[in-house]
Amino acid sequence: MIEVLSVTSEIYPLIKTGGLADVAGALPAALSKNGVSMRTLVPGYPAVKAKMGPSREVYYFADLFGVEARLFAGRAGGLDIIMLDAPALYDRPGNPYVGPEGWDWPDNWKRFAALSWVASELGLGLVEGYRPHIIHAHDWQAGLVPAYVKYGPSSTLKTVMTVHNMAFQGTFGSDIFGQLRLPPHAFSLEGVEYYGGVGYLKSGVECADVVTTVSPTYAAEIRTPDFGMGLDGLLNNRSETVFGVLNGIDMDAWNPSTDQSLRSTYSVNSLGSRNLNKAAVQEAFGLEPSNGPLFAVVSRLTWQKGIDLLAGCIELLVSHGAQLAVLGSGEAELENAIRAASVAHPGRVGLVTGYNEQLSHLLQGGADVIVVPSRFEPCGLTQLYALRYGCVPLVSRVGGLNDTVIDANVAALQAEVATGVQFAPPSQDGLANAIRRTLALYADEKSWKKMQRRGMKSDVSWETSAARYAQLYASLIGLKLDDDQDH
Numbered sequence: 092m093i094e095v096l097s098v099t100s101e102i103y104p105l106i107k108t109g110g111l112a113d114v115a116g117a118l119p120a121a122l123s124k125n126g127v128s129m130r131t132l133v134p135g136y137p138a139v140k141a142k143m144g145p146s147r148e149v150y151y152f153a154d155l156f157g158v159e160a161r162l163f164a165g166r167a168g169g170l171d172i173i174m175l176d177a178p179a180l181y182d183r184p185g186n187p188y189v190g191p192e193g194w195d196w197p198d199n200w201k202r203f204a205a206l207s208w209v210a211s212e213l214g215l216g217l218v219e220g221y222r223p224h225i226i227h228a229h230d231w232q233a234g235l236v237p238a239y240v241k242y243g244p245s246s247t248l249k250t251v252m253t254v255h256n257m258a259f260q261g262t263f264g265s266d267i268f269g270q271l272r273l274p275p276h277a278f279s280l281e282g283v284e285y286y287g288g289v290g291y292l293k294s295g296v297e298c299a300d301v302v303t304t305v306s307p308t309y310a311a312e313i314r315t316p317d318f319g320m321g322l323d324g325l326l327n328n329r330s331e332t333v334f335g336v337l338n339g340i341d342m343d344a345w346n347p348s349t350d351q352s353l354r355s356t357y358s359v360n361s362l363g364s365r366n367l368n369k370a371a372v373q374e375a376f377g378l379e380p381s382n383g384p385l386f387a388v389v390s391r392l393t394w395q396k397g398i399d400l401l402a403g404c405i406e407l408l409v410s411h412g413a414q415l416a417v418l419g420s421g422e423a424e425l426e427n428a429i430r431a432a433s434v435a436h437p438g439r440v441g442l443v444t445g446y447n448e449q450l451s452h453l454l455q456g457g458a459d460v461i462v463v464p465s466r467f468e469p470c471g472l473t474q475l476y477a478l479r480y481g482c483v484p485l486v487s488r489v490g491g492l493n494d495t496v497i498d499a500n501v502a503a504l505q506a507e508v509a510t511g512v513q514f515a516p517p518s519q520d521g522l523a524n525a526i527r528r529t530l531a532l533y534a535d536e537k538s539w540k541k542m543q544r545r546g547m548k549s550d551v552s553w554e555t556s557a558a559r560y561a562q563l564y565a566s567l568i569g570l571k572l573d574d575d576q577d578h
């Protein structure tokens with residue numbers, strides 16, 4: 092059995108702000124079928140503490156970066172959890188990263204350095220009876236783990252760094268370096284130094300034994316200046332140890348035939364029942380009853396996600412008799428643009444702001460089309476949920492969207508392999524054309540149903556990718572890597 096300690100700042104169903112939580116939450120079960128035992132270290136946010144089942148204290152820190160802290164081991168949400176309970180760092184309401192005013196917590200550098208340092212200590216055998224072979228760090232919040240291991244005493248402990256989004260790098264001023272518990276020479280190009288400051292993600296990408304990202308296309312994209320966000324050179328230097336492993340989804344949590352968030356469950360053979368869910372979506376978003384095409388968005392409302400492109404296409408949608416339901420929150424300007432459209436087109440455009448897991452399921456089970464017009468998308472999960480739910484994805488051709496949706500071009504339609512609509516490059520004109528194509532496809536009811544069914548049958552599970560992670564882990568602890576197909 093390979094023992095892996097996963098380190099993440101969010102994990103479903105304990106705490107979630109985005110796709111990272113879904114992936115961190117689904118991987119342990121998927122890996123257990125591949126000879127990997129995974130425990131997860133997560134901060135003791137109030138939401139995590141509330142969901143923690145029976146647990147036992149396994150370590151006490153009198154001084155963890157200046158605060159008192161405890162480690163608790165136990166089960167929560169079906170997962171093996173080690174919770175870092177440091178009330179001075181994590182016992183704060185709301186979102187894990189930002190305060191009530193919407194600004195990053197000023198001590199984020201310390202909150203996530205502490206998490207990463209504790210992970211590296213666990214890797215050295217801090218808790219009796221537990222010594223992982225590998226630490227798997229997710230995103231910048233765990234980005235210092237590989238540095239702590241590299242500059243620490245163990246020569247056998249290995250690290251994997253997974254980048255879920257290059258846009259969030261965790262960069263701080265050089266003044267924090269002295270408090271990071273790293274030796275002076277770690278403030279260097281080979282360590283944590285990044286343009287004169289400290290880069291958490293940079294340090295992870297530099298110091299980890301293996302770097303992965305969440306789709307093969309994104310793994311290639313981030314080696315270019317357009318997508319690398321300053322780290323492309325570094326990634327190119329170590330390209331033989333950078334891999335793209337496509338995300339899967341939790342097939343039990345997202346199953347239209349058992350999903351309790353739906354008004355009506357259904358399967359590939361009972362697509363007609365989706366109409367009841369469509370009606371429920373229309374009610375929830377203040378839309379009038381209609382049999383016309385219902386487009387939906389479940390997303391952070393940000394520039395990355397191309398929500399401005401969508402806002403520019405709302406007139407087009409409405410003029411063709413379509414409706415739009417948007418669930419999400421984010422940049423005020425984009426939220427306002429969608430809100431204004433909902434006021435201008437009552438009954439045709441609806442916006443629900445905030446985070447609502449149940450409603451996100453209902454949208455997948457009731458909308459006809461999910462729109463993901465991202466400018467970049469490391470993998471994207473919403474289009475995977477959409478495929479599973481017979482909701483046709485309309486996506487830009489970037490990152491994991493490129494790898495998971497087969498565009499309904501003439502050849503793919505004839506070959507009966509199309510599962511959605513893609514457009515490139517991500518521009519308003521591109522999206523507008525894709526919307527027109529989607530409307531034309533929707534008008535052909537028989538062929539549309541076939542496309543829905545193909546999506547529902549496509550493999551969006553973790554099976555292949557969990558085996559790939561297991562193979563990477565095995566290679567790190569002494570077994571040979573036998574291919575480089577996803578470099």
Ligand SMILES: Nc1ncnc2c1ncn2[C@@H]1O[C@H](COP(=O)(O)OP(=O)(O)O[C@H]2O[C@H](CO)[C@@H](O)[C@H](O)[C@H]2O)[C@@H](O)[C@H]1O
Pocket residue numbers: 108109110111113114255256305338389390391418419420444445446447448451468469470471472473491
């Ligand atoms: N208002 C809301 N209410 C309820 N649910 C909401 C919501 N807004 C978003 N969600 C949910 O949050 C998740 C978003 O995941 P994505 O993978 O699409 O993007 P994200 O950018 O968060 O993740 C990053 O990490 C993941 C994981 O690797 C990559 O797939 C992705 O490309 C990368 O940007 C989905 O489960 C979605 O349903």
